[in-house]
């Protein structure tokens with residue numbers, strides 16, 4: 001089977017003030033809140049967005065300014081995915097629950113696919129989130145490679 005893939009990469013610059021998505025499934029919300037509490041000071045220097053319930057908890061428990069989108073089961077994961085596709089998100093912290101099936105599992109998979117496709121740094125657990133948030137890249141402009149959408153369209157003949 002031949003798979004069609006974008007042939008070219010192009011560059012995208014992540015800004016110094018990162019746009020960071022915070023998302024956690026219910027079984028992982030306390031873990032995410034503990035993590036965000038530890039990194040609260042660092043997180044204040046960036047722009048935060050999250051799915052509805054996660055954003056509300058981070059905002060009310062930690063006093064952080066978080067833009068709340070729709071709750072995950074109501075389409076929030078897809079909204080975050082759209083931001084990734086539009087190059088309006090720079091980092092994804094998503095504590096998904098490996099023990100709990102979700103009614104919106106296809107949305108979760110779609111979000112993780114878009115993050116992989118668009119080369120967004122992703123952390124799915126506290127240890128990897130520690131590595132991401134303590135990276136020197138967090139407070140620098142960083143150039144990343146992304147698929148060249150124009151090249152992809154030009155190559156499509158059907």
Ligand SMILES: O=C(CO)COP(=O)(O)O
Nearest residue numbers: 051052053054071072073
């Ligand atoms: O379900 C989620 C991610 O898949 C998270 O949604 P909430 O933040 O609304 O709980």
